[in-house]
Amino acid sequence: MTNPVPDIATGQSQALPAIFRRYRSDISAALRQSLDSDDLPLYQMLRYSMGWADHDGSPTTATEGKALRPTLCLLACEATGGPASRALPAAVSLELIHNFSLIHDDIQDRDETRHHRPTVWAVWGEPKALVAGNTLRAIADMALWRRVDEALTAGEALRVAALLTEAYLEMIEGQYLDISYEGRHDIGIADYLNMVSKKTGALIRCALSLGALIGTRDEATFEAFRSCGRSLGFVFQIQDDVLGIWGQEEATGKPVGADILRKKSTLPVVFTMSEAGGKDKRSLQQIYRGQAVGEQEVASVLDIMGRVGARQYAHDLAAEHHKRALDALESVELSPELRQDMKDVADFLLVREH
Amino acid sequence: MTNPVPDIATGQSQALPAIFRRYRSDISAALRQSLDSDDLPLYQMLRYSMGWADHDGSPTTATEGKALRPTLCLLACEATGGPASRALPAAVSLELIHNFSLIHDDIQDRDETRHHRPTVWAVWGEPKALVAGNTLRAIADMALWRRVDEALTAGEALRVAALLTEAYLEMIEGQYLDISYEGRHDIGIADYLNMVSKKTGALIRCALSLGALIGTRDEATFEAFRSCGRSLGFVFQIQDDVLGIWGQEEATGKPVGADILRKKSTLPVVFTMSEAGGKDKRSLQQIYRGQAVGEQEVASVLDIMGRVGARQYAHDLAAEHHKRALDALESVELSPELRQDMKDVADFLLVREH
Numbered sequence: 001m002t003n004p005v006p007d008i009a010t011g012q013s014q015a016l017p018a019i020f021r022r023y024r025s026d027i028s029a030a031l032r033q034s035l036d037s038d039d040l041p042l043y044q045m046l047r048y049s050m051g052w053a054d055h056d057g058s059p060t061t062a063t064e065g066k067a068l069r070p071t072l073c074l075l076a077c078e079a080t081g082g083p084a085s086r087a088l089p090a091a092v093s094l095e096l097i098h099n100f101s102l103i104h105d106d107i108q109d110r111d112e113t114r115h116h117r118p119t120v121w122a123v124w125g126e127p128k129a130l131v132a133g134n135t136l137r138a139i140a141d142m143a144l145w146r147r148v149d150e151a152l153t154a155g156e157a158l159r160v161a162a163l164l165t166e167a168y169l170e171m172i173e174g175q176y177l178d179i180s181y182e183g184r185h186d187i188g189i190a191d192y193l194n195m196v197s198k199k200t201g202a203l204i205r206c207a208l209s210l211g212a213l214i215g216t217r218d219e220a221t222f223e224a225f226r227s228c229g230r231s232l233g234f235v236f237q238i239q240d241d242v243l244g245i246w247g248q249e250e251a252t253g254k255p256v257g258a259d260i261l262r263k264k265s266t267l268p269v270v271f272t273m274s275e276a277g278g279k280d281k282r283s284l285q286q287i288y289r290g291q292a293v294g295e296q297e298v299a300s301v302l303d304i305m306g307r308v309g310a311r312q313y314a315h316d317l318a319a320e321h322h323k324r325a326l327d328a329l330e331s332v333e334l335s336p337e338l339r340q341d342m343k344d345v346a347d348f349l350l351v352r353e354h
Numbered sequence: 355m356t357n358p359v360p361d362i363a364t365g366q367s368q369a370l371p372a373i374f375r376r377y378r379s380d381i382s383a384a385l386r387q388s389l390d391s392d393d394l395p396l397y398q399m400l401r402y403s404m405g406w407a408d409h410d411g412s413p414t415t416a417t418e419g420k421a422l423r424p425t426l427c428l429l430a431c432e433a434t435g436g437p438a439s440r441a442l443p444a445a446v447s448l449e450l451i452h453n454f455s456l457i458h459d460d461i462q463d464r465d466e467t468r469h470h471r472p473t474v475w476a477v478w479g480e481p482k483a484l485v486a487g488n489t490l491r492a493i494a495d496m497a498l499w500r501r502v503d504e505a506l507t508a509g510e511a512l513r514v515a516a517l518l519t520e521a522y523l524e525m526i527e528g529q530y531l532d533i534s535y536e537g538r539h540d541i542g543i544a545d546y547l548n549m550v551s552k553k554t555g556a557l558i559r560c561a562l563s564l565g566a567l568i569g570t571r572d573e574a575t576f577e578a579f580r581s582c583g584r585s586l587g588f589v590f591q592i593q594d595d596v597l598g599i600w601g602q603e604e605a606t607g608k609p610v611g612a613d614i615l616r617k618k619s620t621l622p623v624v625f626t627m628s629e630a631g632g633k634d635k636r637s638l639q640q641i642y643r644g645q646a647v648g649e650q651e652v653a654s655v656l657d658i659m660g661r662v663g664a665r666q667y668a669h670d671l672a673a674e675h676h677k678r679a680l681d682a683l684e685s686v687e688l689s690p691e692l693r694q695d696m697k698d699v700a701d702f703l704l705v706r707e708h
Contacts, residue, residue, distance in 0.1 A: 042530045104488065108481040127462035127533045130484065131526055134458065137491070138523040145516040154508045161515065162499040169492040176396045176485045 017344035020071050023084065027070045030092045034143045045124055045132040046139075049103055051115070055123045065115075069094045069207040072232070072345065076211025076225050079338040080218075089147035090160050090210040096140035097168055098203055101175070103133035108179065116253050140164075152214070160210055167206035174199025181265055185273055185288045192270045193234070200240070201233030208232070224332045228342070231325035235349045238318040241266035243353070245302075246311060251354040257298035263288055267317070268310040272301075275308040322350045371698035374425050377438065381424045384446045388497045399478055399486040400493075403457055405469070409477045419469075423448040423561040426586070426699065430565025430579050433692040434572075443501035444514050444564040450494035451522055452557055455529070457487035462533065470607050494518075506568070514564055521560035528553025535619060539627055539642045546624045547588070554594070555587030562586070578686045582696070585679035589703045592672040595620035597707070599656075600665060605708040611652035617642055621671070622664040626655075629662040676704045 031050065037043050047053040054060045070091035077087035105111070106119040107129055113119060121129035141161070148157045177195040181187050187195075208229030212222045243252050244259035245268050252258070259266050269288075276284055284304060287297045305311065325346050329339065385404065391397050401407040408414045424445035431441035459465070460473040461483055467473060475483035495515070502511045531549040535541050562583030566576045597606050598613035599622050606612070613620050623642075630638055638658060641651045659665065679700050683693065 040527055040530060041534075042527065104484055108484060128530065130458055130462060131530045131533065134491075135523065135526050135530075137488075138519055138526060141515070141519040142523065145512065145519060148512060154512050158499065158502060158508050158511060161495070165492055165495040165499060169489065169496065172485055172489050172492060173394055173396065176394060176482065176489075179481045179485065180395075 015348075016066065017341070017348050019075055019341045019345060020066060023071050023074045024067065026085070026088060027067045027074070027091060027095070028064065030088050030143075031067075031070075031095060034092050034096065034139055042128075042132060042135055045120055045128065046136055048123070049099055049120050049132065049136070051117075055118075067095060068236075069098055069203055072204065072207040072229070073211040075338070075341055075345065076208045076229075077215040078211075079334055079342065080212045080215030080221050080225065080332075082211075082215030086151050087211050087214045089144050089151050090164070090214060091207075092143040093140045093160075093164055094203060094207055094210070096136050096143060097164065097171075100133045100136035100140065101171060101203075103129055103136065105175070107133075108175070156214065159213060163206055163209055163213065167202040167209075170198045170202035171200075174202065185265060185269075185285065187265055187270055189267070189270055189274065192265070192267060196237040196267075197230070197233060200237040201230060204233040204236055205229035221332050224328050227328040228325045231321040231328065232346060232349060234321040235318050235325065235346065238267055238314050238321070239350060239352060241268060242311060242314050242318075245269075245305070247353065253354075257302060260298045260301045261293050263293060267314050268305055269301075271313050272305050272308050272310045275310075276304055280304045280307065318350055322346050369702075370420065371695070371702050373429055373695045373699060374420060377425050377428045378421065380439070380442060381421045381428070381445060381449070382418065384442050384497075385421075385424075385449060388446050388450065388493055396482075396486060396489055399474055399482065400490055402477070403453055403474050403486065403490070405471075409472075421449060422590075423452055423557055426558065426561040426583070427565040429692070429695055429699065430562045430583075431569040432565075433688055433696065434566045434569030434575050434579065434686075436565075436569035440505050441565050441568045443498050443505050444518070444568060445561075446497040447494045447514075447518055448557060448561055448564065450490050450497060451518065451525075454487045454490035454494065455525060455557075457483055457490065459529070461487075462529070510568065513567060517560055517563055517567065521556040521563075524552045524556035525554075528556065539619060539623075539639070541619055541624055543621070543624055543628065546619070546621060550591040550621075551584070551587060554591040555584060558587040558590055559583035575686050578682050581682040582679045585675040585682065586700060586703060588675040589672050589679060589700065592621055592668050592675070593704060593706060595622060596665060596668050596672075599623075599659070601707065607708075611656060614652045614655045615647050617647060621668050622659055623655075625667050626659050626662050626664045629664075630658055634658045634661065672704055676700050 032052065035043060035046050035050065044053065044057045047057075048055050051064050052060065073087050073091040073094055074084040078084045102114065103120050106114060107121045107126055111119055112122040119129075120132055124132070144152075144157055144161060144164075148154055152160065174195055174197070177191075178199055181191075181195065205226060206229070208225040209222065212225035216222065241259070244254070244264065244266055245257060247254065247256070247258070249255050255261070259269070273281075273284060273288075283300055287293060287301060290297075326343060329342060334342070386406065389397060389400050389404065398407065398411045401411075402409050405418050406414065427441050427445040427448055428438040432438045456468065457474050460468060461475045461480055465473055466476045473483075474486055478486070498506075498511055498515060498518075502508055506514065528549055528551075531545075532553055535545075535549065559580060560583070562579040563576065566579035570576065595613070598608070598618065598620055599611060601608065601610070601612070603609050609615070613623070627635075627638060627642075637654055641647060641655060644651075680697060683696060688696070
C-alpha cells in the first residue's frame with residue numbers, strides 16, 4: 001500500500017496538523033472582515049453563530065471551529081501552484097455557507113445546543129434564525145464579488161461561483177434526503193453513502209476543487225484534487241458517524257451513544273440493521289421503532305454493534321477512502337512538504353476524536 | 355403635473371397592462387426550464403410553489419403569478435436599448451428569489467394559505483419547506499451561471515450577480531426588521547417605509563436596475579431606472595397595504611380587514627396610530643394590545659381609519675411615488691411606446707385590486 005493508514009487502535013495524528021495553524025490567522029481575519037458590519041443586530045447573531053461573540057455581543061472565549069473547509073481550499077491552491085491568498089475569498093465563502101447550513105440544520109433538527117452553546121434559533125427564535133442563516137448565505141456571495149479583480153478575475157470568480165452553487169445545491173439535496181430518511185430504518189448503505197456524499201461531501205469536495213481551480217489551469221490536476229476531495233468527504237463523515245456513537249464526551253461534548261439516543265440513522269446503524277440477524281435484529285427494530293431511547297437501549301444497541309463489528313466496518317470503509325484520497329494525488333506533481341500536508345490532513349480526518 | 359395619476363375613485367387601468375402579456379410566454383418558459391429537473395421530489399415541491407403543479411405533481415389550473423419583477427426587468431432592458439431576451443436569465447433569477455422569499459416568509463409567519471392554496475410548509479412540513487426555499491435560491495444563481503456567454507458576458511453576469519446579492523441582502527434585512535417590529539405598535543411612518551423599501555422595494559428596484567444594466571452602458575440611464583424602481587417599490591407596497599385592509603375578498607382572496615385581523619402593522623395602521631387621538635387612540639391601543647381580534651374590532655378599526663383618512667393618506671403617498679417614478683424617467687430618451695408601457699405598469703401598480 002502506497003499510503004500507510006493510521007491505525008484505529010493507536011490513533012496517532014489526532015493533534016490538529018500544522019497546516020491548520022499556518023492558515024488560521026488569515027482565514028480568521030478574512031472571515032471577521034466579511035461580518036464586521038454593525039448595521040443591524042442581525043450581524044450580532046451571525047458573529048455569535050461563528051463563535052466570536054456572546055449572545056449579548058460581548059467577545060467570547062468560545063473556541064473557533066477548525067475551519068476545515070477553508071484550510072483544505074487554501075492548501076489545494078498552494079499545492080497546485082497558486083499563492084494561498086488568491087483562494088481566500090473562495091475559502092471565506094465556503095466557511096460562511098457551511099455555517100449557514102448549521103444554522104438552518106439546527107432549526108430543522110430542533111437542536112438546542114451546538115459546541116456547548118445554545119443554537120441561534122434557541123436564543124433568538126426560529127424566524128430570526130431563519131433570516132440570519134439566509135443572510136450568511138448572501139454574505140458568502142458578497143465575500144466573492146467584493147474581491148473580484150483584487151484576488152480573482154471575473155472569469156475565475158464566475159467559475160468559483162458556479163462550483164460553489166453546484167456544491168451548495170448538492171448539499172441541500174443531501175439535507176432533503178436526510179430529512180426524507182428520518183424515521184425510516186430500511187435505508188441501505190448505498191443510499192446512506194449517497195446522501196452523505198451530498199450533504200457533507202459536497203462542500204469538502206468543493207473546498208479542494210476551488211483551491212485547485214484557482215491554483216492551476218491544468219485540468220488533470222483539478223480533477224485529481226476533486227477526486228481527492230470526494231474521498232476525503234467520506235473519511236470526514238464516516239469518522240463523524242463513529243464519533244456520534246463511540247466518541248468520548250470530554251472530546252465531543254456529547255455522551256457515548258449520542259446518535260443512538262437521537263435515533264439517527266448513521267452508517268454504523270445502517271450497517272448493523274443490515275447485518276444483525278434473529279434476536280438482535282428484532283431488538284434493534286423494537287428500539288428504533290419505539291418511542292423513547294434510554295441508557296438501557298443505548299447499551300443494547302452498542303452490544304449488537306459490537307457483535308456485528310460495526311465500528312471496524314466503519315473504520316475500514318473510512319480507511320479505504322483515506323487511501324483513495326491520497327492515491328488520487330499520486331499522479332500529481334507536488335512538493336514533498338505539501339504532499340505531507342495533504343497526508344497529515346487526511347490522517348487527521350481518519351482518526352480525529354472531536 | 356407631467357404625469358396624470360389614475361384616480362382612487364374611478365380606479366381605471368385595473369386590467370393587467372399589455373406589457374405583461376407581451377413577455378409572459380418567454381418568462382414562463384424560462385422559469386419552467388430552470389425547474390425541470392426530475393431528480394428529487396424536492397423539485398415537485400418547487401413546481402407546486404410556483405403554481406404549476408398540485409402537491410401530488412399533477413398539472414394544476416391554478417393561475418400563475420403576474421411575474422411583476424421579471425416583466426419590469428425585461429421592460430427596462432428593452433426600454434434602454436437591449437433586446438429583452440438578454441435580460442431573461444436575470445429576470446428568472448429575480449422571480450425565483452422572490453418565490454424563495456415567499457416560501458420562507460410563510461414559514462416565519464406561520465401562514466397556511468397563499469393564493470387560495472396551502473403553503474409549502476403546510477403541505478410538506480417545515481424542515482422540507484426550509485430546504486425547498488434554499489434550493490430555489492440556489493437555482494436562482496444557476497439560472498444566471500448557465501446562461502453566461504450565451505446571453506451575458508462574464509463581466510455582465512458578475513455585475514448582475516452582485517446587484518442581485520445586494521438586493522437579496524437588503525430584502526433579508528427588511529425581513530429581519532419586519533420580524534423585529536412584530537407585536538410593537540410604536541413604529542413610526544419613517545421606520546415603516548424604511549423597512550418596506552428593503553423588504554419589498556429591494557427586488558423591485560433591482561428588477562429595473564438589472565434590466566437597465568443589461569440594456570445600456572449609460573450610467574445616467576441606469577440611475578434613472580434605479581430611481582424609478584425605488585419609487586415603484588413604494589407604490590407597489592403601499593397599494594398592497596391598502597388591499598390588505600380595504601381589498602375585496604373576490605379579488606384578493608382575503609376578507610376586508612385581513613391585515614387588521616392579523617394585527618399587521620402596515621402603513622394605514624402605522625398612520626392611524628400616529629393620527630388618532632383621545633378615545634380613538636385608546637380603543638386602537640386596546641385592540642392591538644389585546645389577544646384576539648374579531649369582526650367587531652375590525653369594524654372599530656375601520657371606523658377610526660375612516661375618521662383619520664388613512665386610505666386617502668396611503669393613496670396620496672402612493673400617488674406621490676407614482677409621480678416620482680415617472681419623473682425619474684423624464685430625462686431618459688425613450689420611445690413613446692415604451693414610455694407608455696412604463697406608465698401603464700406604474701398606473702397598474704397604483705390602482706390594482708389584487
